[in-house]
Amino acid sequence: MAILSEKQGHLFTLHTAHATYQMQVGPLGWLLHNYDGAKIEGQDLSYLVRPQDRAYAPNPADAGGDRTLSPDTLPMEYSTFGLGDFRESCLDVRHADGSVGVDLRYKAHRIIPGKPALAGLPASYGTAGEVDTLEIDLADTAGTVLVTLSYAVFAEDDVIARSAKITNTSKTPVTLTRALSLCLDSQQPAARDVMTFYGRHMGEKQVARTPLRHGKIRVDSVRGASSPQQSPFVILCDAAATETVGECKAFSFVYSGSFLAQAELDQAEQLRLVMGIHPQNFSWQLAPGEAFQTPEVLCCFSECGFDALSNRLHRFQLAHLMRGEWRKKRCPVLVNNWEATYFDFDEAKLLKLAKEAKALGIEMLVLDDGWFGRRNDDTTSLGDWFVNREKLPEGIAGLGAALHGMGMQFGLWFEPEMISPDSDLMRPHPDWALRLPGRPLTTSRAQCVLDMSRPDVQDYLYDAIRAVVEDGQLDYIKWDMNRHIAESWSALLPPERQGELRHRYMLGLYALLERLLARFPHLLLESCASGGGRFDAGMLYYSPQIWGSDNTDAIDRLKIQYGNSFAFPIKSVGSHVSVCPNHQTGRVTPFATRAAVAMSGSFGYEMDLTTLTAEEKAEVRRQVEYFKAHHALFQLGSYHRLTNAQTDDRFTAWMSVAPDKRQAIVTVVQRYPLANGPIQSVRLRGLDPALTYCDAEGHAFTGSALMNAGLLLPPIAGEYGTVLFEFNALFELGAEN
Ligand code: GLA
Numbered sequence: 001m002a003i004l005s006e007k008q009g010h011l012f013t014l015h016t017a018h019a020t021y022q023m024q025v026g027p028l029g030w031l032l033h034n035y036d037g038a039k040i041e042g043q044d045l046s047y048l049v050r051p052q053d054r055a056y057a058p059n060p061a062d063a064g065g066d067r068t069l070s071p072d073t074l075p076m077e078y079s080t081f082g083l084g085d086f087r088e089s090c091l092d093v094r095h096a097d098g099s100v101g102v103d104l105r106y107k108a109h110r111i112i113p114g115k116p117a118l119a120g121l122p123a124s125y126g127t128a129g130e131v132d133t134l135e136i137d138l139a140d141t142a143g144t145v146l147v148t149l150s151y152a153v154f155a156e157d158d159v160i161a162r163s164a165k166i167t168n169t170s171k172t173p174v175t176l177t178r179a180l181s182l183c184l185d186s187q188q189p190a191a192r193d194v195m196t197f198y199g200r201h202m203g204e205k206q207v208a209r210t211p212l213r214h215g216k217i218r219v220d221s222v223r224g225a226s227s228p229q230q231s232p233f234v235i236l237c238d239a240a241a242t243e244t245v246g247e248c249k250a251f252s253f254v255y256s257g258s259f260l261a262q263a264e265l266d267q268a269e270q271l272r273l274v275m276g277i278h279p280q281n282f283s284w285q286l287a288p289g290e291a292f293q294t295p296e297v298l299c300c301f302s303e304c305g306f307d308a309l310s311n312r313l314h315r316f317q318l319a320h321l322m323r324g325e326w327r328k329k330r331c332p333v334l335v336n337n338w339e340a341t342y343f344d345f346d347e348a349k350l351l352k353l354a355k356e357a358k359a360l361g362i363e364m365l366v367l368d369d370g371w372f373g374r375r376n377d378d379t380t381s382l383g384d385w386f387v388n389r390e391k392l393p394e395g396i397a398g399l400g401a402a403l404h405g406m407g408m409q410f411g412l413w414f415e416p417e418m419i420s421p422d423s424d425l426m427r428p429h430p431d432w433a434l435r436l437p438g439r440p441l442t443t444s445r446a447q448c449v450l451d452m453s454r455p456d457v458q459d460y461l462y463d464a465i466r467a468v469v470e471d472g473q474l475d476y477i478k479w480d481m482n483r484h485i486a487e488s489w490s491a492l493l494p495p496e497r498q499g500e501l502r503h504r505y506m507l508g509l510y511a512l513l514e515r516l517l518a519r520f521p522h523l524l525l526e527s528c529a530s531g532g533g534r535f536d537a538g539m540l541y542y543s544p545q546i547w548g549s550d551n552t553d554a555i556d557r558l559k560i561q562y563g564n565s566f567a568f569p570i571k572s573v574g575s576h577v578s579v580c581p582n583h584q585t586g587r588v589t590p591f592a593t594r595a596a597v598a599m600s601g602s603f604g605y606e607m608d609l610t611t612l613t614a615e616e617k618a619e620v621r622r623q624v625e626y627f628k629a630h631h632a633l634f635q636l637g638s639y640h641r642l643t644n645a646q647t648d649d650r651f652t653a654w655m656s657v658a659p660d661k662r663q664a665i666v667t668v669v670q671r672y673p674l675a676n677g678p679i680q681s682v683r684l685r686g687l688d689p690a691l692t693y694c695d696a697e698g699h700a701f702t703g704s705a706l707m708n709a710g711l712l713l714p715p716i717a718g719e720y721g722t723v724l725f726e727f728n729a730l731f732e733l734g735a736e737n
Pocket of ligand 1: 378
């Protein structure tokens, strides 16, 4: 059993394949954190929690003068503000009389086979055989709120999904001014380092690793989107942790809006990690009986380094977070017209591109920005989701019919959450844009944000998008979001509820996505936010593909995709081959390298294929064929970072291994050629040490040799050259007998 409740419900132990997580109902009924780390069976670990008198720590009245009992020094399972815990709070409750504070004590618990859904939110899922859920109710001593902590244990995957629900159990309204999802306290933390994933537009998911220090290390976003600047994904690890060694824990927030993640080392070297919706400008009113559900955090554990951690997360998300047929099925190889034409296209140009693409084995044309309203640049028409007949005289229906007629699938770009001040939508609906009353609108990329909390806005978008999907028989939508939310005010909400807007926005967005996917279950969604600006586990629930970055430079992509691989399945990373010199960096990179990098992602093209030479076209045809033949290995195999793409100066290498370990592909990209340099090798991972593998030239190596002694790299000519090594396991003679 993954969940054990012992000692008359005073000790809760959660076991996964490699980890143990334990809590106790401690003195005064506080729920205290005993341990989380490598698996320990048959042990009450309450001895690890030592109440100690730390001078001047607040004690509740019922401590009876026992100065060791303080919420400021004990490892609290869910921290609150107002009654003596001075570390970061998960829950701030303002009562009708203006006072702030709750003191939570154990009340009840339940063990549920399976996992209840989280109303209105993306969340992991599983059947009764795959997951068990422990719910623990904590009640405020003054009877104001009940907090239900939820721990869904996916034992096989080493994942525990945590969330909290806060119910108003009093007779008067209360206001939550913060409601985070996770608190993880430890009196003797094993973790000494924290890894965060920061970046910028065109430089997402860079990796930062820093030692914990006294005080707070915080990453966050108040942009109304998870953002390219910081990701809602952090790792705590041993100071010595590497790809293959050391304990590490990943925390991934299943949410796409503003967030806070913070690691705090206190006066007594105790660690508190918190994660949840950003409390800035957040408040939520609860009438008696009403409840607030926080989004969940996926907590994943590895006792043996980052490689296992990310492979566990990849596997878990493919099976228990992403939905629909596309999470495992090969998505169509696409050509997107953005870098090929930008806004300058018409039907004839698109059909020419599609015809060429079809001849090269590409399966879908994605028509990007500019097909609607009067949109010939990025200054107008967002919200006017009707076709521009000057560019597409036969409409979306005509283009769709022509594409489907030639055997191509059809994808279309939308930016549903936005509205241009210069649009037919804005003129009759100025109050649909988020704004502060009495102030002019701020714009970003000349656009404003729709108030997604409004049911009429959601309905408008549902009807508009549904009509276009039906009209063009769309196979795919690129769902873009190209500005952040500055003004948080909704014309529909009363003043005391304006703090709810940002979360209501997210609930509105999720409801719209849910509604569209229920209506069009086969539609493939690719989420995008100026590239990878909303690449998070929340969006992954709806969209199995997420555009990794507007930066399509293969060499910059090495770093971006390296960062992404810690958190997200390889298959989910939108990745395209584009022209050289690259439009973002001006860099010239061999065609083979651009394809090799894009293949460790969703794979597609973003270039004018009609202008390629005959040799280049032949190369594209070969690349597409190669990808189709090997997609399962690239996208669903285990993934191993063989070098650190952030710091590599000579070359970057990674590999994919089939689930049965009989096939592997190693990709090596040269970063910097060195005259008369050393002989280079790289040690492989994920193979079966006992199997013998053959490369394309017939050389045989044992898995053990490749993993322990390494693969010798040939000299790679020129800057940014690439080599792909394919290894196939030899069948032993007589194996069939
Ligand atoms: C964003 C996206 C791009 C492209 C443009 C269109 O920048 O990330 O891929 O769709 O918008 O305006």
